[in-house]
Amino acid sequence: MLKEYCISDRTFRKISQLVYNSIGIKLKKNKKAMLKSRLIGRLIELDLENFDQYYKFLINSKEEFDNLINFVTTNVTSFFREDHHFDYLISKVLPELEANKDTKKIRCWSAGCSSGEEAYSIAIVLSEYFDGQDWDFKILATDINKEVLYKACEGVYSKEELKGVSEAIINKYFKLIKKNNKVYFKIRKNLREKIVFKKVNLKPGSYYPIKSKLDFIFCRNVFIYFDHHTRKKISNKFYKLLREGGYLFLGNSDTMFAIDSFDKKWRVANITTYQKLD
Ligand SMILES: C[S@@+](CC[C@H](N)C(=O)[O-])C[C@H]1O[C@@H](n2cnc3c(N)ncnc32)[C@H](O)[C@@H]1O
Structure with a gap:
């Protein structure tokens, strides 16, 4: 029984x-x-x-x-999820960086990256935008869940997981591989090298392995799992890590939880997108 x-x-x-x-x-x-x-x-x-x-x-x-x-932990994610953030990167954030930066360097963070789709989407957008130019960009991608991080590091996805990604992007940034007689798509080495995956706990009091100021942070659909106190502490830490004028992208479901801790240090730049004020 x-x-x-x-x-x-x-x-x-x-x-x-x-x-x-x-x-x-x-x-x-x-x-x-x-x-x-x-x-x-x-x-x-x-x-x-x-x-x-x-x-x-x-x-x-x-x-x-x-x-x-x-x-x-809940690890739901997908390529180019909440695509208005990627549109905003292309139309506003990257042109601003291109016009104003002294060095041709971009440093950003996908915090709570789950199985890597968000970090690879950022890498694809940056690669496309700076195609043929000598801009140096690096993405730190972190999560607390070892299992999803392992998948992120491997960078292997099924056809279903690439739903909505154009054929042109798939052909340019993925190569076909076979695993257990099934076809999968593996991120190409030159794109994979743009990302460092690490296990990092976002909980206040934990160490964030970030040495230079960041141009933008994606922390989408993670705040929803934290209480007000935790969200406030983490958003203050993000504030310190961003350079002046840097951007914080939260998820669609995160906004209402975070906004009241944002006071006068942030400008609402776009849908769930916040810019660090001086
Ligand atoms: C719903 S997923 C969001 C994935 C991606 N950012 C997106 O929007 O598609 C939330 C992720 O946050 C991670 N997470 C939850 N608590 C965390 C913590 N304390 N530190 C780091 N990551 C955490 C989970 O493991 C999970 O992968």
Whole structure:
């Protein structure tokens, strides 16, 4: 007979407190069923009797904690998602950088990059825009979830994952490969080299490996998972990392959560796009 696993409110609270303390994501009570269904497989694999045993195992295993993070993060993404941001990059941000920068260098960050589609979309836009010119651009792309970062580093996508990307762009920036007798598309080396993928926790208090000022930051559809306090702290950190006039792109669903912490330091430049004021 199939075993019935139950997670008590107390154990759920203890697990969600651990998650909040380490990555800043608050698992509300209505996420209890989701957490339970995502973790039952682990209980079976680890041959554990109940969620209390799982909690005890969790607090003693760094590896299991990484697994838990992979389970609780939502990684939905796609190439050129919320394309108005890319249109704004092309029509406003890049011409501004081209006209005003002393050096032909662009440094930017895809924070919460998931499986890499956002970072590669930025790289494609920059490559197309500066085609044939000697501009040097680098993208830092980071996430907390090791599993999606692994996929991002590989840069291999299925035809379905490239839905909406034009044939011309696919032919120029991807090469066909075969894996398990199926056809996939792998990012070409010259584009892959523009991006450094790293595991970085955005939670306030964590180290962000950024040495020079950034021209723009994409942090889209990540703030939605944080509480007000966390969003405020992170947006202040972003502010310090951007050069004057630099841009912060949030996701469509993030705006209403962030705007009240933005005070007079930011200008609303476009849809969910904010410019750092002096
Ligand atoms: C919904 S995805 C957004 C992906 C991409 N930015 C987009 O808009 O398509 C949110 C990503 O944020 C990451 N994330 C959540 N909490 C994080 C944290 N504390 N530090 C770094 N990344 C985090 C998740 O792992 C997930 O991949």
